[in-house]
Amino acid sequence: ADDLTLQLKWVTQAQFAGYYVAKDKGFYEEEGLDVTIKPGGPDIAPVQVLLGGGADVMVDWLPSALAAREKGAPIVNIAQPFAKSGLMLTCLKEHGIESPEDFPGNTLGTWFFGNEIPLMSWMGKLGYATDGSEGGVTIQKINFNVDPLLQKQVECATTMTYNEYWQVIDAGLTPEDLVVFKYEDEGISTLEDGLYTTEENLEDPEMVDKLARFVRASMKGWKYAEENVEEAAEIVLENDQTGAQTEKHQTRMMGEIAKLTKGSDGRLDEAAFDRSAAITMEGGMITKEPEGAWTHDITDKALQ
Amino acid sequence: MIWVLFAIAAWLLGLSVNIWLARQKPSGWASLASPIVFGLTLIAVWEGVVRGFDINQVLLPAPSVIAARFATSLDILWIDFVQTVIKGALSGYIIGCGAAFVIALAIDRFPFLQRGLLPVGNFVAALPIIGMAPIMVMWFGFGWQSKAAIVVVMVFFPMLVNTVQGLQASDAMQRDLMRTYAAGYWRTLLKLRLPAAMPFVFNGLKIGTTLALIGAIVAEFFGSPVLGMGFRISTSVGQLALDLVWAEIVVAAIAGSAFYGIMALIEGRVTFWHPSQRT
Amino acid sequence: MQENQSVISARNLDLTFQTNDGPIHALKDVNLEINKGDFVSFIGPSGCGKTTFLRVMADLEQPTGGEVTINGVSPEEARRARAYGYVFQAAGLYPWRTIGGNIRLPLEIMGIPKAEQAERVKRVLDLVELSGFEKKFPWQLSGGMQQRASIARALSFDADILLMDEPFGALDEIVRDHLNEQLLKLWARTEKTIAFVTHSIPEAVYLSTKIVVMSPRPGRITDVIESPLPRERPLEIRETPEFLEIAHRVREGLRAGHGDD
Amino acid sequence: MQENQSVISARNLDLTFQTNDGPIHALKDVNLEINKGDFVSFIGPSGCGKTTFLRVMADLEQPTGGEVTINGVSPEEARRARAYGYVFQAAGLYPWRTIGGNIRLPLEIMGIPKAEQAERVKRVLDLVELSGFEKKFPWQLSGGMQQRASIARALSFDADILLMDEPFGALDEIVRDHLNEQLLKLWARTEKTIAFVTHSIPEAVYLSTKIVVMSPRPGRITDVIESPLPRERPLEIRETPEFLEIAHRVREGLRAGHGDD
């Protein structure tokens, strides 16, 4: 079988269920592939792994991929299994925040590493300064958890529909205690969890063929996961080597993830791409309109 | 290919210059020149390798690129330096080394503590920074205080172990002499055991300098205001602005070496009598 | 001066060291009285327990049997009262202090005022002929000079008892004669009680009112010789027949001790 | 035996130490010839440069002027050829090695076979009367025993030249006499060349074929006395008029050196 390595953007969880399902259910094997899945983490820049030769394909979010490309990393989007964004801003109701008008004077926590960009451009659109000055908001960098929100170090915090939000709920708060602003609803969403490879790989016909088979099998995995939420969560759990994930949380996450992948057959939506690129540019993360940052070649081949 | 040859040539040149330098009469001039030559050699080799093998700058930027970035980002580097080194590392270093020193004295004074506190001290002080950092941020907030707290934990152990060992370093006859003077605990400590402990204490202090810096920087990965060297490094890695990352690392290296150098200088003054300082 | 007032008294003293390959019996059944104003020399073959005996008096070693009293109290109390000055067999100067600093050390510890410290340091340095070396570090001195510095250190504070372990071992005859005279003068002037270890028979005879001869393994006292020499002793006394007679007796005692071996 | 073959020769030797408060002139214009089979004693007041001179011969100190040759070559080459054994003024035993281990150390370094090592260690321990203490650690020995161990160490490998810095300083008369006799026997048997620092005038006269008297600050040679005594020397020779005559001359020389001070 042909070897192929996939670098994830984050730790093993239902966010990447499609790939684990494809592997466990033998979809990759059917395509003659032997796929290795490398989990990510906060200190892994998948682009570096990809360029360093540690992986053939990676999962990344579009803004950070575009930024990397502009910095000279020749990476290209080859498929987009996620149709919608799961990012949102979650606030405690007790702070009296009901709509974006109430933001000024408050501290908004967000992850950095490029994840702050949509929030920055949103604040730009709303006309708020982000340096804590009068009439503006304070942006606070927070870690990948919701502790600062619970401990009231910030009034609002970035969460994913499928993960951090539920941690807030698990901590004992009810949906009624919270106010959420989905990026998707505010018109500032960017594309998440796409598949990327290097330009060099795309010049090699053999590799292109491998990638097409990979994307086909992966999408089959995704669709299977959408249909069989519980089984998919189970598979993810089995693949988690930290032994830290719980069944309850992963099943729920799979349910939410299914909502985001539902609209996609893997083909990148050009309009969504352009919108994401524009927002990324407004946020200042890239300076030029990206060119050649995506291709339909692979999905076209895969979906034949 | 030219660049690869350049790298090899630079390496050979640097090596021979340094061997020549080492043969010269020891002087302040040579001892300063030699690390610089070594460093320049390293940098030249790096430049040559990056260019020669055409390494993507997202993986490893060339020194020339880093230098350019350094020059244009002085303002950022300065505020980060103040936040991380002055506020975070230095205050934590002073508190941590001070606390370890005092506790080492207490352990030394009371055998009860020696048996009780030292094992527990080993235990507490080895708490891994990654585990501590989020907790400290939770307790002390995002500001430099939580960084200082981490640094305290980081420098505590080396200082403790070295001081405890150092306090046992005086030899039997020197202690007997103090006994004949009926010198009490404190006088013996002050006049004999502390001076005799200094070579060890300075080992702890020197190891602490670099630990303090690593600690302050890494702690910022786990929560910080939107400035600081650790913050800049982690966000820049995310943005693949590796040139800025390395510029910060250069600042860290300079600050750390200077910090260490100052401690080594003081050490030379204080422990001039120790054989290691006399050769 | 009240004669015959006992200052140091040892009764049935016993000391055994435990070592990795069996015990060493360093002192066995040692009995001795030293009176106020006595100058007592200890002489005996190498390893016979002279240092050990001095260390017991100084509360640096605990006897495994018997009892020692110093000024009527235990060695520990005497030590706490700073009743004695001790000159070790090796110089043992602190390397981080200059010669002057080393001599000043006990003065600092005993809380003697700064000005007086300086004055005393000067005086004892003169006494041991080391003026001019006050600012040098120990490793910049010759072996004999280090030894003299350590004598100066013990003399700098005025203890009533002096315990001296081969203080003049590394000195040449001339300096030794000079220091012998100085020590006698000091002793006559201050009425100190002195316990003095030496290997030189003439030195022992010249200085002492009482000579204690020891023999080794286990270390015990084989002879105590009271000197009939007057307290006033010019160097020339060493040629008198009385002197040579005592020296002969000491030598015989020593030889006997060696024979046992 | 070929007489008058120069083994150690010093010409216009000068040595100045630089210290924190000014230079110390330790040796000045020192000239000396030592021939094969000579037994040369150095005597002089404390701090006059005896140790320093010995250290120059042993290539442990670099002269700031003049020249020394050992067996016709530089001290460094002589040292590399392991031409001499050196007894330091302080015992300097390694605390982590037993007495036996300390004596074995140079043998190990010189690559002498295991079996022979054991045999030699036994022999020299006997010589210095320390058999039975092979397994003890240095701090379990008395001062004099440590010194003897260090002598044993220097004798354990058979160098043709012996440099000895006050080797018998801490020993009592009896042991000292015994070791003096042993050393003379060894010297007569092996035709070694010996440079020997001592403070004892009788010892110097008893042992030496040549006595070098030094005076201090700056250290220089004031007198070289050739001994007319025969090579064969029973202990009783110390009572002969020739002996006392030489001793007198040495004493005068010493006194003169002291007067300068």
Add this chain to the structure above:
Amino acid sequence: MRNIIPILTVVGLLILVWYGAAIALNAQWARDVAARADKTLTFSELVADTWSQEKPKLPAPHQVGAELWETTVMKKVTSKRSLVYHTWVTFSATFLGFVMGTALGTLLAVGIVFNRTMDMSVMPWVIASQTIPILAIAPMIIVVLNAVGLSGLLPKAIISMYLSFFPVVVGMVKGLRSPDQMQLDQMRTWHASGMQTFWKLRLPSSMPYFFTSLKVGVAASLVGAIVGEMPTGAVAGLGARLLAGSYYGQTVQIWSALIMAAALAAVMVGLIGLVQRVTLKRMGMAQ
């Protein structure tokens, strides 16, 4: 065994402080919850609540204890949910890194003591290397090693080595230089080679420094191994547990991993202390 009572006393005191701190730190949350439910808490209710929250700011000792029991004794040691398994993973990297770090550190120290070129040119850069924030370059190290085909235990061990060799260098340079002039002079008179001087004099005299360095080094190794677990995908080991716990706000899990790591360090430091005592005793340097 006479150590037991002092240790228990100190530990007992610590636990007491810990319980107190748990009340102080967790009270806010308890009050908030109560406020949302329109209740006010009596003091005893408050204390009971602060000691039993699911995601406390500071978990109470018995909560951590229970979690530790759960994840060590109650699980098969081969299970991914067993803390013993993760401790083992971390220990392997720590141990390998420690051995390599000690070797590298000692070698460097030997080079520095024996070779003036190295002394003058390398030492400053060794120091500079230590100021590079390891977390920043760890991913690059991993990527580079991956590119040359190294993965698994070794990359982690290398990072662990990187942190642990420094205390060894600093301590050993001083230790190897601690013989005094006379001891060195003796070696010179015997014309001992550099190697012989090293083995028979410098190394034995450096022992007190050596063991002190080892203790500091092994603690640094552990930190390194845990740091190294993150950029390798944090798939297993105590570091991974710490991180995962932090992503899901599982403070109890974080603390039990922390305690485990600290216990691991304490055991290793204690073992070195034991070896130190035995060695120094056999060398006649301790009585």
